[in-house]
Amino acid sequence: MAYDLWYWPGIQGRGEFVRLALEAAGVPYRDRARTDGVDALVDDLDARSGIRPYAPPYLVDGDMCIAQAAHILTWLADRHGFGADDERSNLQLIMLQLTVTDIVAEAHDTHHPIAGDLYFEDQKDAAVRAAENFREQRMPKYFRYFEDALSANDGPFALGERWSHVDTSFFQLVEGLRYAFPIRMTAIEGDYPRLIACRDAVAELKGIKSYLASERRIAFNEDGIFRHNPELDAA
Numbered sequence: 001m002a003y004d005l006w007y008w009p010g011i012q013g014r015g016e017f018v019r020l021a022l023e024a025a026g027v028p029y030r031d032r033a034r035t036d037g038v039d040a041l042v043d044d045l046d047a048r049s050g051i052r053p054y055a056p057p058y059l060v061d062g063d064m065c066i067a068q069a070a071h072i073l074t075w076l077a078d079r080h081g082f083g084a085d086d087e088r089s090n091l092q093l094i095m096l097q098l099t100v101t102d103i104v105a106e107a108h109d110t111h112h113p114i115a116g117d118l119y120f121e122d123q124k125d126a127a128v129r130a131a132e133n134f135r136e137q138r139m140p141k142y143f144r145y146f147e148d149a150l151s152a153n154d155g156p157f158a159l160g161e162r163w164s165h166v167d168t169s170f171f172q173l174v175e176g177l178r179y180a181f182p183i184r185m186t187a188i189e190g191d192y193p194r195l196i197a198c199r200d201a202v203a204e205l206k207g208i209k210s211y212l213a214s215e216r217r218i219a220f221n222e223d224g225i226f227r228h229n230p231e232l233d234a235a
């Protein structure tokens with residue numbers, strides 16, 4: 001039976017990291033808020049009690065319901081064989097996936113450095129400072145780390161020749177940062193050939209190719225995590 005994925009319908013957001021792995025693996029899922037509407041998502045979340053998701057994305061399989069994008073991905077990887085075969089490598093993949101979670105949160109905070117529920121205009125000065133630090137210090141530091149990780153095995157992916165949930169997340173990270181910070185990415189991405197080769201190899205996966213060409217792939221927009229504010233971008 002297909003999984004139910006619940007995530008805000010108008011954006012890629014954190015749900016996209018889950019969508020990409022499901023699409024790459026050819027695992028059937030229903031993107032419930034896209035078919036049933038945003039109210040259905042709010043109602044579904046409100047109807048849950050006890051230990052329940054704090055926020056979307058969350059995945060439902062019968063009685064099972066888990067949230068946290070990185071957690072969902074590692075659970076899916078175990079079930080559908082896009083993790084590693086040994087514990088040590090699996091723990092390394094989880095470590096990398098959680099580090100993607102960290103940079104994604106920092107990318108979000110460049111446009112909302114003070115509070116998520118304040119308008120951009122009300123925190124623009126802080127955003128300009130946060131984005132400068134993110135571009136100059138944080139992007140190279142994370143990218144160097146991912147580049148080193150990708151040098152551990154021969155091949156375009158973190159595990160070498162076999163893709164994993166980490167690679168689909170690297171793909172989305174590069175795409176998102178290209179959208180949000182095109183000037184900065186053009187200036188630095190040549191310094192990280194393994195990360196870009198990984199992004200390119202993911203783009204060639206059969207499931208990803210057809211997903212990107214489909215209407216299921218929502219375009220980047222100014223409501224998502226990766227937003228393009230020209231004031232926040234520079235080489």
Ligand SMILES: N[C@@H](CCC(=O)N[C@@H](CS)C(=O)NCC(=O)O)C(=O)O
Binds near residue numbers: 013015067069
């Ligand atoms: N750490 C969680 C973050 C989940 C999250 O922040 N979801 C956002 C949308 S991307 C949300 O709906 N947040 C509502 C809130 O924090 O109140 C994850 O990686 O899944």
